[in-house]
Amino acid sequence: MLKKSLANSILVLILMTVLLGFIYPLIVTGVAKLLFPSQASGSLIYKGGKVVGSKLIGQQFDSLRYFHARPSMAGLGYDATLSGGSNLGPTNKKLIELIKRRAQQFRLENQLSANQYIPADIVTASASGLDPDITPEAALLQVHRIAQVRGISEVTLRKLVEEHIKEREFGFLGTRRVNVLELNLALDNLQSGKGE
Template sequence: MWCQIVNSFRMLLVLTVITGLVYPLTMVGVTKTIFPSQAKGSLVESQGQVVGSKLIGQNFTQPGYFHGRPSSAGKDGYDAAGSSGSNLGPTNKKLIDTVADNVNKAREENSLNDNAAIPADLVTASASGLDPDISPEAAYLQVERVAEARGLAATEVYNLVDKNISGRQLALFGEPRVNVLALNMALDSLK
């Protein structure tokens, strides 16, 4: 019986070392070699400073910048530690009121009439609450506001949006999208 207990304990130690140390460290090494940027968090730098990540949305509110999706992550939104959706159902009064407020805000910010269609991604939060991308339609809707606030020609800003559209992954998955941080950084570089 003691022999079985000793063997069981040895096996526990061996498997702990293999699955708890060797395998994770090997995977980290492989990942850092094959995907170095992703392994470091897909960080974006500007003038030697980290300004964000390609994978996490940020709260841009100034009129001269493109705005991303609303966030439900954390108390004030865009809190990566509180990443989650609102978990509110489609008939929930709070969700309906929040979306209505976001629609009114989008119309007001972009000088749209009451009948103008607004892309859903400008008024609803994503499942993570931190989506870094918007649809091309959501970006195009903001072009006039951004161009006016920056004193640029609208065609120049439209062209910038076109250059920052990412297609479907592997030409099959997802929808075309625009990374808001990358677009705003490209906008800043136009100066």
């Protein structure tokens, strides 16, 4: 009786492993690639036929010529293999000091006054550390700096930001946002004459 139960258990384990570990994922992946090819392939963004990133994973932009993304605590920054937040609570002194330093740096880079409101997303990391978006307000606060560095009018840059604002999903889920990689690629295209 014990041998028969053990044999049945092993058989069910093998069957379920093949069914749920191989067949089901292949079917789901096949359907996804058929119905949603871009999303199933990682929502990749191409420039000149070359992959430059994904709409779903943020990238670090340090140059003053570009819009900066929100901070990342994933590894050394935007490392998908180390996705995660800092796990520091809102009253943690280390987190408070980190946010103060980030706010001071953001104000300094963007020539903002000491009492200028700064959206939380530009000084705090997301839970995954991979967030590709910032709020429109965070993007607009960077317009002056980029206009000065690139020699583009602020009106043109504000219009570019407004063109890249994505509204809330279904009108009520999430917040309005701007994908930083897409915005920076449009910024490069604008300056090279392709986006005008």
